[in-house]
Amino acid sequence: MKLRTYLVLSSLTGIGVLLICLFISYSKMLLTIEQLYWLSAITAGVGLLSFILQYLLTKPLEKSIARITQQTIRIAEGDFHTEVPLIGTQEFKLLAQQFNEMSSKLKESFDHLHHSETARRELIANVSHDLRTPLASIQSFVEALEDDVIKDKETFQRYLNTIRLETKRLGGLIQDLFELSSLEAQGEVFDPQPCHVDELLLSTLESFSFHLAEKTLNVEIDLPDKLPAAVMMPAQMKRVLSNLLQNAIQYSPVEGKIILAAEEKGPFIRISVTDEGEGIEAEETSRIFERFYRIDKSRSKSNGGAGLGLAIAQSIVELHGGEIGVQSTKGEGSCFWFTLPIYVSR
Numbered sequence: 001m002k003l004r005t006y007l008v009l010s011s012l013t014g015i016g017v018l019l020i021c022l023f024i025s026y027s028k029m030l031l032t033i034e035q036l037y038w039l040s041a042i043t044a045g046v047g048l049l050s051f052i053l054q055y056l057l058t059k060p061l062e063k064s065i066a067r068i069t070q071q072t073i074r075i076a077e078g079d080f081h082t083e084v085p086l087i088g089t090q091e092f093k094l095l096a097q098q099f100n101e102m103s104s105k106l107k108e109s110f111d112h113l114h115h116s117e118t119a120r121r122e123l124i125a126n127v128s129h130d131l132r133t134p135l136a137s138i139q140s141f142v143e144a145l146e147d148d149v150i151k152d153k154e155t156f157q158r159y160l161n162t163i164r165l166e167t168k169r170l171g172g173l174i175q176d177l178f179e180l181s182s183l184e185a186q187g188e189v190f191d192p193q194p195c196h197v198d199e200l201l202l203s204t205l206e207s208f209s210f211h212l213a214e215k216t217l218n219v220e221i222d223l224p225d226k227l228p229a230a231v232m233m234p235a236q237m238k239r240v241l242s243n244l245l246q247n248a249i250q251y252s253p254v255e256g257k258i259i260l261a262a263e264e265k266g267p268f269i270r271i272s273v274t275d276e277g278e279g280i281e282a283e284e285t286s287r288i289f290e291r292f293y294r295i296d297k298s299r300s301k302s303n304g305g306a307g308l309g310l311a312i313a314q315s316i317v318e319l320h321g322g323e324i325g326v327q328s329t330k331g332e333g334s335c336f337w338f339t340l341p342i343y344v345s346r
Contacts, residue, residue: 197227272337
């Protein structure tokens, strides 16, 4: 039974009971037959009018319920793009508003689920590619050694070195995957401490002294006279800075310049690494922090790793409550930056 029918029947029942009571009351009164007929006719007319008004007044209620029912069916079919109009009584306006909010949250959840599924497929495809390439290389070299086709010692040693390098590359990829999964699952105890940024910059820079000298790169450090301590886990933030510095060295031209800078920005310290490399296309910058995303579409091992470094850096920075980003113009170099909250003593 429809709600409107139920309400009309309820109203009709009430009117019927009232009319019966009135007719019984009229019969007990000292009225003439003509007066009794007139009162009965008027009472019946008022009852009929009341029934008609009740029927008309419940129509908007039925329409409001029908609109919500229709939207429920569309949501069940996977359509989250339409909304229930906020019309009708106050209660139905509130119900429609809550329904629209629920629909919006469901849409966000399904979009997130779809994005996660797409990311999962891309992850499997990328991991398969990056594992298959070194494994195939190792297999071919091992088979060559097993078949005893390598006679001279120099070639034999070169094959062993290649196997060692490919094995090391596999180990690095697996370690990066483990670190990224651990960060996303928050598997490591997060215990930040107040640390000085200048010490972080200098210690990281010292680790790359050989690579900088190999390309004859000039490094400039731009620090203010006074810089407050930042809240961080030093080992993790060195991982972030090392990744940015490694990329800057890799893509910088020989005898180029790299600038390491830090400055106070409100409640944060902003650290940046600027290079004079080829720069990044505008459409690439929005995806560069995605897992396995590489500007080098061929995914060749000569130009970087598996594309996990920046994703790991982003996870670490966000874990610290900061932000990470890039400013780049094609042909003019890139500036990668991240922020850390300033330490406030209690």
